[in-house]
Amino acid sequence: MILITGATGKTGSATAKSLGEKGERFRALIRNEEKKEGLESLGGEVVIGSIENTDVVNQSMQGVKTVLVLLPNSESQLALEKQLVDSAKQAGVERIVKMSSIEATPDATSPIPKLHLESEEYIKQSGLAWTMIKPNFYMQNLLASAGTIKDQGKIFLPMGEGKTGMIDTTDVGTVIAKVLSEDGHESMNHEITGPEILSFYEVAEIFSKALGKQVDYVDVPMDAYKETLGQFLTNQWHLDAVIDLFKGIAEGGIEDKTNTFNELTGETPKSLSQFLAENSFIFKS
């Protein structure tokens, strides 16, 4: 049995869909009962409860061989991930698949990559088998710019000339489902990028072609961006951490794409143009 956390979020729901398509048995630990039907229709078992509730977590681990540790970024993420690992070990789980990030490298200074790295280390020291999933920036993050793209033909972000190898979340879900459901990924770091390394100026050009209208990237000074983002992200730790992550992109971001998706699936990950062909309705007025 596979246990997945974060199953109602972006990556977790893509993972559940892919597991369902493969006909794999899985259990999802979710906190919102209203979201259980979608998972059950994919053939998943659902346990209702918060990851913060150790009794429910322990209960959800029964009979489980592999656990997907996938949590949203927060000040308590590291502590909760450690708790999940402890509970998995106690329940006799064999392998942890951890949702991490490509930025989680030993020289990371930013809070989110640093917490991922510390969690990775904790998992490695647990004695359980492990696989780390380390994606780059999600194409789905661009959905936050849908309003300004629709209304003004502009993407307001503070990334300067920085580049990412952005990846579609559904491709990440495909990789995670594959890793969860087969052997041979133990002690591996799967760093996942999309098929192109793009600056946000290039991203805007691709939007212009896909939407048939001019879309410009506007490089917003980091302080001004933080003020705007602060209206939506009200937790100070989270706001500071996201800004720090974006500074890392603005300072250069990523230079090389990886072939992980191709090697694991035999297919090419979705390009931004393909992502927009599927999702253009979200960005059109």
Ligand SMILES: NC(=O)c1ccc[n+]([C@@H]2O[C@H](COP(=O)([O-])OP(=O)(O)OC[C@H]3O[C@@H](n4cnc5c(N)ncnc54)[C@H](OP(=O)(O)O)[C@@H]3O)[C@@H](O)[C@H]2O)c1
């Ligand atoms: N976005 C990116 O570009 C990117 C790139 C690389 C790595 N990452 C990493 O990806 C992870 C986030 O993944 P995501 O974007 O798929 O997350 P997401 O869409 O924000 O979803 C978070 C999931 O966690 C669940 N959850 C939150 N608190 C919970 C609790 N107390 N008990 C049970 N479930 C709880 C949420 O449930 P509800 O539906 O009930 O809220 C939801 O299913 C982070 O660790 C991040 O560092 C992100």
